[in-house]
Amino acid sequence: MNATDDKTVVREYFNAVGFDRWRRIYGQTDDINKVQLDIRTGHQETVDTLLGWLKADGGLEGLTVCDAGCGVGSLSIPLGAAGAKVYATDISEKMVGEAKERAQAELGASNSITFEVKDLENLSGKYHTVVCLDVIIHYPQEQAAQMIAHLSSLAESRLVVSFAPKNLFYSALKQIGNLFRGPSKATRAYLHSEAEVVKTLKSLGWEVKRRNQVSTRFYFSCMLEATRA
Numbered sequence: 636m637n638a639t640d641d642k643t644v645v646r647e648y649f650n651a652v653g654f655d656r657w658r659r660i661y662g663q664t665d666d667i668n669k670v671q672l673d674i675r676t677g678h679q680e681t682v683d684t685l686l687g688w689l690k691a692d693g694g695l696e697g698l699t700v701c702d703a704g705c706g707v708g709s710l711s712i713p714l715g716a717a718g719a720k721v722y723a724t725d726i727s728e729k730m731v732g733e734a735k736e737r738a739q740a741e742l743g744a745s746n747s748i749t750f751e752v753k754d755l756e757n758l759s760g761k762y763h764t765v766v767c768l769d770v771i772i773h774y775p776q777e778q779a780a781q782m783i784a785h786l787s788s789l790a791e792s793r794l795v796v797s798f799a800p801k802n803l804f805y806s807a808l809k810q811i812g813n814l815f816r817g818p819s820k821a822t823r824a825y826l827h828s829e830a831e832v833v834k835t836l837k838s839l840g841w842e843v844k845r846r847n848q849v850s851t852r853f854y855f856s857c858m859l860e861a862t863r864a
Contacts, residue, residue, distance in 0.1 A: 639825060642726070642754060645773050649727035658733055670853050677854025681768060682798060684847045686717070687862055689764070695719040701762040701789055704770030708734030708748075709728050712741055715748040722762065724753040733779045755782055758789060765790035769856055772824050773800040779827055780835045787839045794841055797858035800848065801826035816853055829857055836861045 649657065658849045660671045661678065689695055696718035702711045705723035707730055714721050715738065725731050731752045738746050755770065765786050773780050779798070787794055833843055841861035 641773060641775075641778075643742060644823070646726045646754075649725075649809070650729050654727065654729040654733075657730075658707055661707045664746055671691040672687065674850045674854045677849050677851040677856065678709065678769065680849045681847070681856050681858055682713070684849075685710070685766065685795060685858065685860075686713055686786040687689065687718075689714075690717070699729045699762045701760070701765045703758060703767040703786060704764060705734055705750070706730050708737050708750075710766065710768060711748050711750075712738050715742055715746050719747070721748040722751070722753075723748055724751045724758060724762065726754045728752045751847070756785065758785070760789060761791055762789055763791050764795065766795045768795070768858070771796060771797075771827060775825050776827065776831065779825070780831070783832070783835050784839055787836075787841065792863060794836070794861045795858065796832065796861075797856045798827045798832060799824065799855055800826045829859075832857075837864070840864055 659667045660675045665674070679765070689698070694717070695714060698719045700714055700719045700721050702714065702721055702723040705711045705725045708723065711723040711734060723731075723734065725734070731750050735750050738748050738750070742748070755767070768781075771782065774782055781845055783794075783796060786796070794808050836843060836859070840863060842864040843859050844862045845860040846858070847853065
């Protein structure tokens with residue numbers, strides 16, 4: 636399967652059966668199973684860690700942030716609530732629609748978040764900070780490096796990416812998971828070497844400032860914050 640096919644699968648998945656599953660995971664409903672609750676807990680830890688980093692660096696008031704792959708707004712909405720000017724995009728029309736509804740309910744009509752249906756390849760503009768959380772898992776290694784380079788071209792001062800780290804344990808866990816794929820787990824997931832991601836960032840003129848890894852039973856993600864070297 637090539638990158639174009641992967642993107643089509645991801646778009647269709649998150650506009651269909653995957654939408655309901657991930658809306659429950661990223662939401663507040665109690666109508667989830669133990670696996671989904673575990674993933675929610677892990678993802679929220681990643682979001683909370685990043686928010687803590689940004690606030691520690693002088694706060695979010697007026698900060699321009701691109702949330703690339705925003706899902707249902709789990710990062711965009713708290714960024715907007717803290718005063719950031721957020722441009723949030725996702726490949727899934729249903730995800731963006733849900734994010735808009737949540738932002739309206741939590742922040743009101745005057746919130747400073749602009750949502751748009753768009754894939755990562757078509758993002759443009761300049762932002763102080765560009766964030767791409769738990770999205771690179773949908774890109775194989777070569778396309779992931781190209782995507783990081785594209786996101787780099789949009790970021791003026793800070794680039795934050797998270798990905799599923801590739802090592803022997805997680806590779807084995809992924810293989811086991813592939814044996815039990817159901818209709819709500821229809822997208823291909825790619826693991827990435829942290830060393831390769833760091834190498835790509837350095838080649839683009841970035842220096843890794845902070846690192847955080849979250850590991851629960853079913854969620855594992857490495858997040859790197861890079862600033863201009």
